[in-house]
Amino acid sequence: MRHIISVMVENKFGVLSRVSGLFSGRGYNIESISVGQTLDPTVSQMTIVTSGDDNIIEQITKQLNKLLDVIKVTDLTEFDHVEREMMLIKVQPKTEHRAETLRVAEIFRGVIVDSSAKTYTIQVTGDDKKLEAIIDLLKPLGIKEVVRTGKVAIAREAKS
Amino acid sequence: MKLSGAQILIESLKREGVKYIFGYPGGQVLNIFDVLYDEKDIQLILTRHEQGAAHAADGYARASGKPGVCLVTSGPGATNTVTGIATAYMDSIPMVVLTGQVPNMLIGNDAFQEADIVGITRPCTKYNFLVKDVSDLARTIKEAFYIASTGRPGPVLVDLPKDITVAKADFKYPEKVELRSYHPTFKGNLWQIKQAADAISKSRKPVVIAGGGVISSGAAAELKEFAEAAKLPVTMTMMGLGGFPGDHKLSLGMLGMHGTYFANMAVHESDLLIAIGMRFDDRVTGRVEDFAPGAKIIHIDIDPTSIRKNVRVDVPIVGDVKDVLKVLNKTMHDEGEHASPHRKVWLDRIEDWKAEHPMDYEQGDVIKPQFVVEKIYEITKGDAIITTEVGQNQMWAAQFFKYRKPRTWISSGGLGTMGYGFPAAIGAQFAFPNKLVFDIAGDGSIQMNIQELSTAVLHNLPVKVAILNNCFLGMVRQWQELFFQKRYSSTCLTGTPDFVKVAEAYGAVGLRAQKPSDVEGVIREAIKVKRPTFMDFVCDQMEKVYPMVPAGAAINEMLFRPPDCLTGEKLICKTVKQELKCKCVRAKRGM
Ligand SMILES: Cc1ncc(C[n+]2csc(CCOP(=O)(O)OP(=O)(O)O)c2C)c(N)n1
Numbered sequence: 244m245r246h247i248i249s250v251m252v253e254n255k256f257g258v259l260s261r262v263s264g265l266f267s268g269r270g271y272n273i274e275s276i277s278v279g280q281t282l283d284p285t286v287s288q289m290t291i292v293t294s295g296d297d298n299i300i301e302q303i304t305k306q307l308n309k310l311l312d313v314i315k316v317t318d319l320t321e322f323d324h325v326e327r328e329m330m331l332i333k334v335q336p337k338t339e340h341r342a343e344t345l346r347v348a349e350i351f352r353g354v355i356v357d358s359s360a361k362t363y364t365i366q367v368t369g370d371d372k373k374l375e376a377i378i379d380l381l382k383p384l385g386i387k388e389v390v391r392t393g394k395v396a397i398a399r400e401a402k403s
Numbered sequence: 404m405k406l407s408g409a410q411i412l413i414e415s416l417k418r419e420g421v422k423y424i425f426g427y428p429g430g431q432v433l434n435i436f437d438v439l440y441d442e443k444d445i446q447l448i449l450t451r452h453e454q455g456a457a458h459a460a461d462g463y464a465r466a467s468g469k470p471g472v473c474l475v476t477s478g479p480g481a482t483n484t485v486t487g488i489a490t491a492y493m494d495s496i497p498m499v500v501l502t503g504q505v506p507n508m509l510i511g512n513d514a515f516q517e518a519d520i521v522g523i524t525r526p527c528t529k530y531n532f533l534v535k536d537v538s539d540l541a542r543t544i545k546e547a548f549y550i551a552s553t554g555r556p557g558p559v560l561v562d563l564p565k566d567i568t569v570a571k572a573d574f575k576y577p578e579k580v581e582l583r584s585y586h587p588t589f590k591g592n593l594w595q596i597k598q599a600a601d602a603i604s605k606s607r608k609p610v611v612i613a614g615g616g617v618i619s620s621g622a623a624a625e626l627k628e629f630a631e632a633a634k635l636p637v638t639m640t641m642m643g644l645g646g647f648p649g650d651h652k653l654s655l656g657m658l659g660m661h662g663t664y665f666a667n668m669a670v671h672e673s674d675l676l677i678a679i680g681m682r683f684d685d686r687v688t689g690r691v692e693d694f695a696p697g698a699k700i701i702h703i704d705i706d707p708t709s710i711r712k713n714v715r716v717d718v719p720i721v722g723d724v725k726d727v728l729k730v731l732n733k734t735m736h737d738e739g740e741h742a743s744p745h746r747k748v749w750l751d752r753i754e755d756w757k758a759e760h761p762m763d764y765e766q767g768d769v770i771k772p773q774f775v776v777e778k779i780y781e782i783t784k785g786d787a788i789i790t791t792e793v794g795q796n797q798m799w800a801a802q803f804f805k806y807r808k809p810r811t812w813i814s815s816g817g818l819g820t821m822g823y824g825f826p827a828a829i830g831a832q833f834a835f836p837n838k839l840v841f842d843i844a845g846d847g848s849i850q851m852n853i854q855e856l857s858t859a860v861l862h863n864l865p866v867k868v869a870i871l872n873n874c875f876l877g878m879v880r881q882w883q884e885l886f887f888q889k890r891y892s893s894t895c896l897t898g899t900p901d902f903v904k905v906a907e908a909y910g911a912v913g914l915r916a917q918k919p920s921d922v923e924g925v926i927r928e929a930i931k932v933k934r935p936t937f938m939d940f941v942c943d944q945m946e947k948v949y950p951m952v953p954a955g956a957a958i959n960e961m962l963f964r965p966p967d968c969l970t971g972e973k974l975i976c977k978t979v980k981q982e983l984k985c986k987c988v989r990a991k992r993g994m
Contacts, residue, residue, distance in 0.1 A: 253584055256533075261525060268526050298711065305708040311530045311550065314584045 245274070246300050247326060247396050250289040250307055251315040254280060258312045262289065265310060271295065271303055275328075275393030286314065290395045319396050326396040329368045332381060333388040335361055340384045347384070351377045362387060405571040408537045409434040412501070412568070415544035417444055418576045421472050423463065423833050424448065424501075425456040429476020430516060431503030434568040448833065448862065451854035453480050455826040457487020458852065461496050462827025465813045466788055467834035468621070470497040470551045477503040478516030481562075482523065486820060488558045489527040493817025494642060495619060497556040499547050500528075506566040507535060521562050529557030537570040542577050549580040554587025555706040556619055587705065591722030591730060598718045599677070599701045600734040603633055606675035606699075607745045608752075611635045612658065612687075615642030615816070616680015616704060616724045618809045623647065625728035626679065633735055634746045636753055638666035640681045641801055644812040649805030650785070655753065656762065659687040660952045661798040664760035664961060667952070669753050671959040673698045680704055680724040683713040684817070693957035703727050760950065760963065762802055769943040770919050772796065772871040776803040778922050779841055779869060782930070787839035788813060788831050792824040792848030794878035796871045798948040800843040822851025825868060829855055832864045839867070839930060846872040846899055849937075856909035859935035867929045867936045870902055873944045881947045885962070906937035915939040 252258050259278060266273050274292040281288050293303060300318065307316045319326075332353075336344045341363075348355060348365045351373060357364035367377055378389065406414065412435060416424070425448045428436045439447045450456040453475045460471030471491075475484055481502040491498045505514040521533045530550050532543050543561055551559040603609060617626050623646050630637050630653050637647045638655040647654055655666035670676065676698045681687070688694040691713060701718040702710050710719045720727055764773040776799050779787070785805055790813040791797040797814055806812045813831055815823040828842040842849075849870055859866050871877075880894040903913030912934050916925040922940065929936040950961040 257521065257525075260522070264525055302708065302712060309706065309708050311582070311585050 244296070244300075244320075245292065245294045246303075246318055246320045247324070247394060248291045248293060248304065248307070249317045249319050249396060250291060250313055251281070252287050252289060253312040253314065254285050254287040255312060258287070259289075261310055261312060262291075262307070265306055266293070266303075269302070269306065271299065275391075277393035277395055279395075290393070292394050317398070319398060323399045324396050325399060326370055326394050327368055328370070328374060328394045329366065329392045330374050330377075331356070331390050332365045332367070332377070332386060334363050334365065334381055334384060335387040336363075336384045344381065344384050347377065347380045353377065404573075406574045407434065407438075407568065408540055408563070408570050408572070409438045409568040411537070411540050411572065411574050412544065412563070413438050413442060413445060414574055415541050415576055416472065419544070419548045420469070421445055424472045424474045425450055425459040425463070425830065426474035427453050427456055427476065427480055429480045429503060431477040431505060431565045432474065432480075432563070432568070434565070435474065435501075435503075435563075447474070448858065450826065450829075451857045452852060453483030454487050454822065455829075455852050455855045455858065457484040457498075457500065458490065458820075458823050458826035459830035459833070459855075459858075460498050460500075461487060461491045461823075462790060462813055462830030463834045464491070464496050464498055464830070465827070466810055466831035468810065469834075470499050470548055471830060472499050472501070474501040475503065476516070477505055477520070478518045480516075481520040482518055485523060485527065486818075488524055488560065490815050490818045490820045490823055491558040492527045492529065494815065495556050495615060496558065497551040498558040499544075499551055500558060500560045502560060502562050504533070504562045504564040507564045508566070510564065520560065524560050527558075528560050529555075531560040531562065533562045534564065534567050537567050537572045540567060540572070541574060545577045546580050546582065550582075550585065554585075555616075588707070588721050589705075589723045589726055591703065591720040591727035593730065595718055595720045596727060596730050596734055599703075599720060599731060602675055602699055602701060602718060603635075603677065603735065604743070607743075608669075608673045608749045609633075609635050609675040609677060610655075610669050610673040611637040611647075611677045611679060612640065612670065612681055613637055613643040613646045613679050614640040614681020615646075617643055617646035618680075620680065620705070620724040620726075621809070622680070622725035622728050623809045625725055625732060627651075629728055629732050629735070632732065634750065635677065636669055636750065638662070638670065640684070640687050640816075641814065642816040643681060644801060645806035645809045646680075648807045650807060654805075657801050659684075659958065660689070661802065661948050661950065662952075662958070663762055663802070664950050664963075665753055665756035667950070667958040667961060668756045670695050670698075671957070672752075676700045678702045678704075679728070682706075682709040685713070688713060689952045689956055689958035689960070764946075764964075766919055768918065770916060770922060770940055772873065772940070772942045772946055773799050773803045774919060775869060775871060775916075775922055775940045775942070776800055776843060778926055779843070780804045782923065782926050783839050783841075787811065787841055788828075788835065790814065790824040790828040790831060790840070790842045792842070792844040793819045793821045794845045794848060794876065795873070795881065795946070795948050796843050796845040796848065796877070798878075799871070802948075821845075821848040823848075825849060825852050825866070826855045826858075828866045828868070829859055829864055832866050833862075840865070842866065842868045844868050844870045845877055846870055846874065846896055846902075847876045849902070850899070853905065856906065856911055856935065856937075860910045864935055865933045867938065869926075869938045870940060871942050872899075872902070872939050873942045873946065874899070875944060877946075878948070884945075884947070885951075886953070902937045902939040906935075909935075911935040911937060913937050913939065915941065917941050
């Protein structure tokens with residue numbers, strides 16, 4: 244099963260390689276990993292998407308906890324949470340498809356962040372399904388390049 | 404007053420109580436060695452290879468319980484320690500490895516003798532540091548020792564760029580360490596401990612499996628109290644030897660691939676395993692699906708990742724073994740339900756297994772390696788530190804010597820590093836100058852760090868190396884004999900030098916035993932001379948380690964010595980050339 248694990252780490256040199264080395268050294272799979280600084284500049288937050296059976300996920304969280312630079316590990320899969328990923332898509336549509344491209348971008352609340360005589364670069368944010376859907380629609384129109392940030396996720400606060 | 408980085412380093416080591424550094428100099432650590440030149444409180448022990456330095460520091464740590472320290476130069480000096488670091492890492496041994504590095508401003512330039520040792524050792528250290536600013540140095544050393552020796556211990560590497568050793572800073576050694584991301588758990592969960600006590604009093608066929616954690620947490624006394632009070636039979640992993648007295652009535656010796664029949668049977672038939680400071684290595688469990696099929700498992704370990712990694716666990720207790728056992732012992736007393744009448748039935752059953760397949764061998768005209776180990780045990784009355792190399796020698800040393808006290812058995816368990824035992828014996832002898840220290844060796848392994856004879860001779864260390872010389876890489880040959888149709892591919896050790904002459908050439912003592920009746924005299928002489936000694940025991944070449952659980956079998960599926968193998972077979976080295984040469988070496992020695 245797919246798990247999304249949030250890892251709070253020391254913002255230090257070499258930490259990313261300690262974490263990724265743990266995954267590669269023990270044969271765990273990483274679907275995506277993203278890292279960024281938190282409000283506290285000495286702390287970074289990583290979001291790791293991985294998969295495995297319960298035993299493997301248990302080992303992954305324990306092994307992460309064991310790493311010296313790891314401050315806190317949360318398996319967000321166990322909680323109600325929000326996941327987002329951002330994608331930049333450079334589309335190179337034929338002239339007759341330019342309008343259609345913009346329409347698709349609009350439907351997905353994409354933003355055109357760059358345009359040239361031949362291309363548009365669209366920025367979209369969403370969950371997996373949304374990102375896959377826009378790719379499916381844009382593909383026939385001519386996608387030149389896609390880059391994705393990998394997922395970030397955060398737990399939802401209880402509503403009351 | 405400001406001190407140079409090199410001075411700060413040495414001052415910091417003094418604060419940590421370091422007496423010996425095992426090391427080797429080079430360009431990037433010149434400043435540090437220069438400070439050591441006048442140093443009175445710390446002695447640098449110059450080994451003859453950085454691997455030797457790392458293993459010696461490790462042996463010192465295993466014997467004394469204190470972190471071993473090793474200092475080498477950058478590049479090749481640093482990479483030469485990697486096997487030693489990985490060895491210590493696999494066996495959770497506290498060690499601080501100091502490596503020189505090219506100056507900070509050259510890092511990343513492929514400078515002369517630059518190696519990314521922090522990157523290289525990331526997966527085989529508990530933690531590692533690159534010091535980028537001299538003002539961080541003292542704190543880094545403090546943290547390195549703290550990390551190495553707390554929680555589940557392990558090696559820590561500190562990489563020291565040359566400019567750091569020159570730059571000056573105020574020296575203030577921190578009083579304590581605060582690492583927000585490192586809180587090794589010590590206290591076991593009380594509710595779980597209660598569960599464990601309940602399970603023990605209900606069990607009919609309990610077995611304790613004691614591992615290296617008993618030794619690193621110093622819990623031998625607590626374990627003995629625990630086992631005796633509840634009359635629990637105790638088996639040990641290889642790393643756990645010495646954690647419980649090997650000559651105790653409740654001891655089953657070692658379990659696993661070359662464990663005793665009775666230990667493996669008891670574990671297999673058990674209804675409750677109490678695993679203490681061990682990690683269910685594959686050499687211990689055999690085929691894991693069939694491991695202890697009817698047993699509940701209580702697992703006590705300081706490292707949560709060890710729990711449920713390889714086997715299912717019913718009562719997990721994360722905590723320091725000593726601490727948990729103390730509480731468990733109290734909890735058990737409160738229950739007052741020790742030694743149920745069922746226990747006698749179980750212990751009798753184990754006695755039957757002991758009678759069925761005791762640990763034995765048959766001594767004929769040729770020296771049996773087991774006989775040598777037994778003789779060392781007999782003559783020293785078990786009061787010695789035994790280190791080992793890897794292979795058959797290691798297994799016989801584990802099987803035929805009864806370790807009564809912790810830290811008297813020093814062997815590379817997890818990594819299985821040939822070449823470990825001799826430098827480790829040197830380290831152990833530095834820790835205990837007055838103890839008898841033996842390295843039980845194979846003729847293959849001893850050649851992997853034989854250069855350390857210089858170190859031993861220079862410091863006149865009475866380290867005794869018992870070479871169980873079988874002319875082969877015996878353990879590999881055993882597998883070839885049993886599973887590869889006796890195709891002895893590259894295991895015949897032709898070209899082995901005369902160990903007596905080698906010893907003498909280094910200025911050590913060389914002794915040889917050709918026949919069983921020589922063995923005792925040679926051992927006694929080695930003890931008497933109080934100098935570094937090589938003992939060349941010309942052993943049965945075909946002897947094998949039994950019992951044996953073949954790879955992929957369950958631990959109750961053991962192979963035993965076939966009756967026709969009780970006396971030495973003759974050499975069947977398939978390549979004629981090898982056979983002749985092998986015989987040739989022996990002929991020269993008057994065989
Ligand atoms: C550094 C290293 N290389 C290779 C091995 C694989 N290996 C395990 S046991 C063994 C044979 C050891 O031979 P020897 O030292 O003569 O001991 P014996 O088994 O004959 O007692 C080998 C090659 C190892 N454990 N370590």
